[in-house]
Amino acid sequence: METTAPQLFKITFDGIEIEVPPGTTIMQAARQLGPKYAPPAMCYYEPLKGTGGKCRACLVKVTAGSAKDPRPMPKLIPSCITTVQDGMEVENTTNESVLEARKGIVEFLLINHPLDCPVCDQAGECHLQDFAFEHGRVTTRYEEERRTFEKHDIGPYVQLHMTRCILCYRCVFTADQITNKRVHGVLNRGDHAEISTYIEKAIDNDFSGNVIDVCPVGALTDKTYRFKNRVWFTKPVEAHCDCEKCSGKVTLWYRGDEVIRVTARKNEWGEVKEFICNTCRFERKKTSEWTIEEPTKISRHSVIMANKYRADLKKPDFGLKVAAAQYKEIDDSRPYLTDNNTIRELSKENNAKANQRSLAENN
Amino acid sequence: MAVKILTEHINVPNINTFEVYRKMGGYTAVEKALKTMTPEEVVEEVKKSGVRGRGGAGFPMGMKWSFLAKPEGVPRYLVCNADESEPGTFKDHYLMREIPHLLIEGMIVSSFALGAKKSFIYVRGELMYVIKILEKAIAEATAAGFLGKNILGSGYDLELVVQPGGGAYICGEETALLESLEGKRGNPRNKPPFPAVKGLYQSPTVVNNVESIANTPWIINNGGETYAGLGVGRSTGTKLISASGHINKPGVYEIPLGITVEDFIYADEWCGGIRPGHHLKAVIAGGSSVPILPAKLILNLANGDKRLMTYESLSDGGFATGTMLGSGGFIAMDETACIVRNTWTFARFYHHESCGQCSPCREGTGWMDKVLERIETGKGNMRDIDLLVDVAKKIEGNTICPLGDAAAWPIASAIRHFRSEFEWHITHPQEATQPGAVYRGEMELV
Numbered sequence: 001m002e003t004t005a006p007q008l009f010k011i012t013f014d015g016i017e018i019e020v021p022p023g024t025t026i027m028q029a030a031r032q033l034g035p036k037y038a039p040p041a042m043c044y045y046e047p048l049k050g051t052g053g054k055c056r057a058c059l060v061k062v063t064a065g066s067a068k069d070p071r072p073m074p075k076l077i078p079s080c081i082t083t084v085q086d087g088m089e090v091e092n093t094t095n096e097s098v099l100e101a102r103k104g105i106v107e108f109l110l111i112n113h114p115l116d117c118p119v120c121d122q123a124g125e126c127h128l129q130d131f132a133f134e135h136g137r138v139t140t141r142y143e144e145e146r147r148t149f150e151k152h153d154i155g156p157y158v159q160l161h162m163t164r165c166i167l168c169y170r171c172v173f174t175a176d177q178i179t180n181k182r183v184h185g186v187l188n189r190g191d192h193a194e195i196s197t198y199i200e201k202a203i204d205n206d207f208s209g210n211v212i213d214v215c216p217v218g219a220l221t222d223k224t225y226r227f228k229n230r231v232w233f234t235k236p237v238e239a240h241c242d243c244e245k246c247s248g249k250v251t252l253w254y255r256g257d258e259v260i261r262v263t264a265r266k267n268e269w270g271e272v273k274e275f276i277c278n279t280c281r282f283e284r285k286k287t288s289e290w291t292i293e294e295p296t297k298i299s300r301h302s303v304i305m306a307n308k309y310r311a312d313l314k315k316p317d318f319g320l321k322v323a324a325a326q327y328k329e330i331d332d333s334r335p336y337l338t339d340n341n342t343i344r345e346l347s348k349e350n351n352a353k354a355n356q357r358s359l360a361e362n363n
Numbered sequence: 364m365a366v367k368i369l370t371e372h373i374n375v376p377n378i379n380t381f382e383v384y385r386k387m388g389g390y391t392a393v394e395k396a397l398k399t400m401t402p403e404e405v406v407e408e409v410k411k412s413g414v415r416g417r418g419g420a421g422f423p424m425g426m427k428w429s430f431l432a433k434p435e436g437v438p439r440y441l442v443c444n445a446d447e448s449e450p451g452t453f454k455d456h457y458l459m460r461e462i463p464h465l466l467i468e469g470m471i472v473s474s475f476a477l478g479a480k481k482s483f484i485y486v487r488g489e490l491m492y493v494i495k496i497l498e499k500a501i502a503e504a505t506a507a508g509f510l511g512k513n514i515l516g517s518g519y520d521l522e523l524v525v526q527p528g529g530g531a532y533i534c535g536e537e538t539a540l541l542e543s544l545e546g547k548r549g550n551p552r553n554k555p556p557f558p559a560v561k562g563l564y565q566s567p568t569v570v571n572n573v574e575s576i577a578n579t580p581w582i583i584n585n586g587g588e589t590y591a592g593l594g595v596g597r598s599t600g601t602k603l604i605s606a607s608g609h610i611n612k613p614g615v616y617e618i619p620l621g622i623t624v625e626d627f628i629y630a631d632e633w634c635g636g637i638r639p640g641h642h643l644k645a646v647i648a649g650g651s652s653v654p655i656l657p658a659k660l661i662l663n664l665a666n667g668d669k670r671l672m673t674y675e676s677l678s679d680g681g682f683a684t685g686t687m688l689g690s691g692g693f694i695a696m697d698e699t700a701c702i703v704r705n706t707w708t709f710a711r712f713y714h715h716e717s718c719g720q721c722s723p724c725r726e727g728t729g730w731m732d733k734v735l736e737r738i739e740t741g742k743g744n745m746r747d748i749d750l751l752v753d754v755a756k757k758i759e760g761n762t763i764c765p766l767g768d769a770a771a772w773p774i775a776s777a778i779r780h781f782r783s784e785f786e787w788h789i790t791h792p793q794e795a796t797q798p799g800a801v802y803r804g805e806m807e808l809v
Contacts, residue, residue: 042722052553053553053721053763054720054721054722054763055721055722056721056722056723056761056762057722059761074760075760075761076760076761078553081553100757101757101761104723104754104757104758104761105722105723105757105761107757108722108723108725108726108727108730108757109722109726111726111729111730112726112729141750142730144730144733144734144737145733147729166722167719167720167722167725169720185548186548186719188719189531189533189715189716189717189718189719190714190715190716190717190718190719190725190728190729191714191717191719191725191726191728191729192719193718193719193725
């Protein structure tokens, strides 16, 4: 009998070689390299089957299809649903056309988005915010009227703010896959498509609250938490309880001593692996109802970490090492100016140049 | 007189009934295929004919058939795409209405070739009377033993189902059509997997246009090589062209591929020229989705040769100086047609018909519609023109299905070839918003 180790496919992602098992998508392979390399994902949600391919934020350039057929793919392809081939070469942030396309996607997603981040509960943990910050342009070219919707209460706990929705379909997949009966879906077409319940029916089942967690923007919000706080003022703590409906593994969000919100645990990609029930999410808001485990680990770059002191985080000494390696004496051959008038003129000139440069960048 | 493959008997009285169609030599292809040929031989014959998909993309039909996966124990399906809703294209409608049995015969032959036991004709919902015509034709063919169990004693069973569509343009895209046929929301699927591997109900499926399927009986009767002898190069056979616009004789014409565009517009046999007293300004050669070309470029290639009505010749020069044959919706415009208004009309159409699944198309089509509306109503700004070009570029190629491309191409090409007209609308808002106002500046008419 033959015993062969599972064959691995070798792919090159932004010049980095990585070996992954067949059937892996480009996105999953890139995520193994870390958040610095992974393409952004607005609709793809690994725990939910069938998601992906809709938002086009994760488009990448495949410069070589495979070792057998090294032709480049003519179009940019969505990395979240494309499986790797042996010898595939992928360009993400190293390719100009990818960055250009992503700039376009951000712009498209934002033209009908209300940009009400200052009053939005999702601000600070919003995927669209992160995506726009990373890939968007500073100004907008959109002068037209934005599409708006009325707010809907769907069920006792969830409010739908459709104007903010980017139609990622994640909540539809969630309802399909973790609840028995889906009563909400997408109505209408094009930019007037909206998430809605089946003829004003309320979403009423024990796992409905999970649509809030999967929503990448602030379209589906927790009615018990609405307008109570900003995410960066709260402190997330891992906790569990003995729940008969779900795993009971949650993140508690504290403000002072008060639990102001309960969510499922999210991984570094913002994805929930174990969905929780509505009782845990909406009803258990006392510390005494939970067994506290430890503070949630959150990337130091996240705004959620702002103003929080973490003893277990040591500053890495890379910075010092890099500085030591790059140290050299300043060799400035420019004349040392003492004449005030010349300095004033030069600084005016430099300011004008800098202004022009930043204007050009912004346009 | 040129060879007619599809429309030879179309003017025979009562050709829509089984008796008359049979008398005119109908259903002989079914007899020939089922009694004397194997499915592989039918596929081979269609491959030899070189017939290309008539729905717009022009992919060789035989090749598409040979890609069909054939796993054991899984049913295979043939789906006929009769959801013709491209603005400017009305050939399938005509064919199904006038000679429904031609499509039924083609469906039987094609289903036999692909080994499909159940085949579907997905007709756009607006054409309810055509659906009734097709259903009547199917009942007649079933009564005569050409459909149902054990057709003509060959042991081959086929059930043919006519499915009305919900009336969405997007359901003409093959994967959205399959979703709709399954009873779901008509959103296009991500490809791969292609329908040939996982199509209807996750089974291997071939989706073909009405006109493509209607060609198969003739190919079986006369041989693939005879068919390949018609036409020019890789554009074999004949093509139905839906001619509309400012021509003397609008209508559906079956042309042998390879006649010149000039002949098609000016010959009495076809369109009969531009209406008296006017001159040709622009042509949309293959339905609303393909790039618009000014008169000079549609009649002649960039190198001065005559442009032919073939897939290759029309796309000669890429999108800089070429266009596409598409689905054959030939719209001719004279100098009274306003390109900006026309472009806006198309943009409005794509805005309305975008399914809203992927972001570039959902948001971009609406954006372009609104900007074009501003330009047309005299509120435009010079930077809007470049904005439109840039938005079109960001949509093109970045969407799930070709609707994004189809929305971007007409706008990009209109600006490419008629930029001065857009600029005139912006610089002369007073004149441009008068009823019936058209740019009268420099343009090359023929």
